[in-house]
Amino acid sequence: MDAEHLQQVRRFNRAVTGRIGVLSDDYLGSGRALGEARLIFEIGRGGADIRDLRVRLSLDSGYLSRLLRSLEKQGLATSQRAAGDARVRQVRLTAKGRKEWAALDRRSQDVAVSLLTPLGERQRERLLAAMGEVERLLRASSVVIEPADPGSADARLCIEGYFSELQERFEAGFDPTRSISADPAELVPPAGLLLLARLDGQPVGCAALKISGRRFGEIKRMWVAPSARGLGIAQRLLDALEKHAADAGLSVLRLDTNRTLGEARALYARNGYVEIAPYNANPYADHWYEKRGLRPRK
Structure with missing residues (x-):
């Protein structure tokens, strides 16, 4: 990490904390x-x-317990x-607490006015x-991406969100039983992998890898919740999948996608x-992609 970049972050932190009076x-x-004060505000009315x-x-x-007490x-x-x-x-x-909340809200509004x-x-x-822009990037820096149990509640929540969106966007709807499988048993090592993205502890995205043979992997279940889009999560999920694939010794990644998913096609x-010739008979696929020459990343 560049030393000047770190100093800029520290200068920014000092300027903001001093200007808004949190010291x-x-x-x-x-x-x-x-x-x-912040806890009162977050509890809210x-x-x-x-x-x-x-x-x-x-x-x-x-x-938190000490603050609440x-x-x-x-x-x-x-x-x-x-x-x-x-x-x-x-x-x-309490009634007293709600009065305090209202006073904090008014004073916070006054600080905003004084800044502008x-x-x-x-x-x-x-x-x-x-x-x-800073708020968006700070949210992005709070996203954590890590392997997860594909049978967990968070994984099911993301995959169901993925299925639901495909149902809405595909011209003929979407039935996962007709698509190429990516069942939980296929997404645990050494057969595969599921990654989850979490923001403030909540699942907001997923991506999966299916391993076929010694060289080939297939990307499945790439999805980001609408509320978390624009934070670069899809790119980070793809980067993480590629790293895991390369570390597992795979040199080729493939995927298929529907023509309605223009943003996904642009990402790839x-x-x-x-783009390559069809390599499977997925009835929902209109485009097939491949990337060769994966190398382990340091």
């Missing part, structure tokens, strides 16, 4: 540090599951077991565009996949 124990004039708060705020259980001691929040699932605890703001008001119109537009084309 004191009086964030937004609330008399409390950012951690407590409707309450929240503690498990979701932990994931959303990237907090470990112990620290502090809010409860101050009479700002209460927590209890969920009615339908005793394993889930929910937290809600001194700037001219073009500067405001540039700042807002830059903020949007810009990554060196070339």
Whole structure:
């Protein structure tokens, strides 16, 4: 990693934290540090599951518990077991907590105004565009891609999302029993692999590899949830699949796709996949691609 790149990130972090006033124990004039103030805001008027708060705020259980105990001691929040699932605890703001939430919301709005008001119109537009880009890229950097059990609940959620989208987009619908198989048993080593992409702990994409013989692999189940598109997840999934394939000794990857999936075809084309003659009898395939010469990556 380039040293100047790292220094730029650190300068940016210092500039932002100083400008928005998170360095004191009086964030937004609330008399409390950012951690407590942010937790109040995230609980919100409707309450929240503690498990979701932990994931959303990237907090470990112990620290989150201490923050919640502090809010409860101050009479700002209460927590209890969920009615339908005793394993889930929910937290809600009290009347006093909701009043505090409203005050934080107003003060946060005032800070936003103070950031934008001194700037001219073009500067405001540039700042807002830059903020949007930074937010997207920070979300992208939060995505984790790793091998997963193809029979897990998260894997089933993604694959069902994939099937559902194909059903909507294909002109004649989609029946997975008529397509080339990629069953869970075919997607575990050494027969294959399933990768899941997770954002804030939630599954948002998948990609699979089926291994055929000593040299050939086939890409299956490439999908990204609509809510997570535009973050470069499909490219990262493809890169990870290629690395796993090369590390497994494969030198050729193949795939088939439908003509309606233009974005998928563009992804493969810009990554060196070339169109070839049909190599299977998939009734949903209109295009077949291949990439040769895979090499293990360091």
